[in-house]
Amino acid sequence: MPSLRARHRLRAELWIVPLLCVLGAIALSLITVAVDRAFDDQLVPTSITGKPDAVSSILSTIASAMVTLTTLVLTVTTVAVQLAMGQFSPRIVRALLQDRASQLAYGLFASTFTFAMLAQRELNAVGDGSVPGLTVLVAYLLMLASIAALFLYIHHAGNSLRAAGLIDLVGDHLHEQIDRLYPADDVASSAGDVVVCPEPGIVVDLDRPALVAAAREAGCVLELVPMMGDFVPVGAPLLRIHGEPVRLDHAHLVELVVLAAERTHGDDPAYGFRKLVDIAERGIAQPFSDPSTAVMVIDRLHDSLRQLAIRPFPTGQHRDAAGEVRLVERVMSWEGYVRLVFDELRLAGASSPQIPRRLFAALHDLKTVAPPDRQPALDREIELLTAAVQDQFDDGPDRYAALTPDQQGIGSGPDLTPQPTLASEPAHR
Incomplete structure (x- = not known):
């Protein structure tokens, strides 16, 4: 029995599973070669495998392609892991390297290369115009399996490197550890209602x-x-x-x-607002500071809220054919959408002149179409945005400029900035 330290290393190392796959390919090659020799290379006809020259060319192509593919996949994985470490956490790399699905994909690519090389060696060793059919057929099947594994690996890697995928990866491991170290007692079943x-x-x-x-x-x-x-x-x-x-x-x-694992757009329009607000906040946040991108996002948020402003909202009550309420769910309200769009952008962008000017323009335009019962939510945002701008700018031209509605952020709004009065000139009445 291996020691506890050895077992821990075997679980943690990336190369263990690929190495086992390569050893398995060597063993499989020995078995198929022995079977072919037992049947004098007549078990699988050349009509299936091809003539010796064609088989040799195919096996060489498989071997070189597997080397290129393995190198490419490992390079892309390394870059993706580095990006994940920088964006999420440097401690996420261990969970990614211990991902068994990825290790099996690397192992399959390496074992296909190994088997193709050994099949090529056996083909050259025969040298009498015959083909070790079973060995060659298995090489073909490994090639097809590698192609399928490539697409599955791309799908798996893409899901794993999403924020939700990384969170679930660590969360699932944590859940397993909790179940193992803190086994649950018999819990009473939930109430019938x-x-x-x-x-x-x-x-x-x-x-x-x-x-x-x-x-x-x-x-x-x-x-x-x-x-x-x-x-x-x-x-x-x-x-x-x-x-x-x-x-x-x-x-x-x-x-x-x-x-x-994460929200979708299918039945959750608030998620679309959420993602647009996230993009706008990234445009405002330091050190990137790209307020023009944030203004473009506010354009789409403004448009979407304008469509919602005049439309009826579902009650969340679902009735049967007889008109009886049978299902009740909570739904997003108009006030919820308004807060979702404006609250975080107001707090994050009040100090950037373009952002409050564009938000004021959106709010004033929404007030022209929103029915009376939806006006208070907009009035609240205007009041809070005004207070936030006043806190960020000293009393003077900059404050007045930031309080001016502008559809472009800076460019199309009216010039409401009062001209400062020079000390040597009397103020005009």
Whole structure:
């Protein structure tokens, strides 16, 4: 039995799995060669493998392609890991290097190269016009498997290097460690009127017609506890049942609520606002400071809010064919969208003249189309933005300029900056 230290190193090292795959390829080559020799290289006809010259060319191409592919994949992975370390955390690299799926992909590429080289050697050793058919056929299959693994690896690596993928990678490992080191006692089952979440995730979609049908059949009302886009921990309430809960299958209800690692646009328009605000904040934040990009983002935020300003909002109540409420969910309000768009940009960009000028222009334009019951949310933002600008600028021309609405940030707004009066000249009345 290896020591604890040795087992730890075997789990932590990147090269262990690829090395085992290469050794497996060598063993597989010895087996296929022995089988071919036992059948005098007649087990697989040349109509499938090809003539010796064609097979030799194909095996050489496979070997060189696998070397190039392995080098490219390792180079791209190294660059991606460096970017992830710089953007997220330098401590994330260990979790990435220990990713078994990536190690298996490297191992498959290396083993395909090894097997192709050994198959080429056996082909040259035969030298009588025959082809070790089984060995060559396995080399072809490994090549096809490597092509499939390449696409799967690109998909896996792309998901793993997203913010949500990296967070889930570390979070899943942490969850496993907690379960191993702090095993849970027998926990009492949840109350019959609460459906708990069996796995962590963000609510991205739900089958409303099926939930309504289930509630109608049971004669109850279902309440979705989290809002669309909310994260739900394991064991937290997912649905509440108002009425008779006995006839409802909790496992079936859980399947009707879709959880994912990150929010999506499918049924969550607030996520689109969220991402645009993030881009604008990056344009404002130091040391990048690109307020023109932030103004372009505010243009799209302004446009989207203008479309929402005059449209009715859903109540979150879903009824069956008889008109009875069967499903209730919390929905985003007009005030929520306004705060989502303006609050963070106001706090982050009040000191940059372009940002408040463009925000004032958006707010004043929204007031021209928003109905009376939606005006207070806009008035609140104008009041808070005015106070933020006054805190950032001393009383004078700069303050007045920053308080001036401007559709371009700086360029198209009216010149409302008062001209300073010179000490030697009397002020005009």
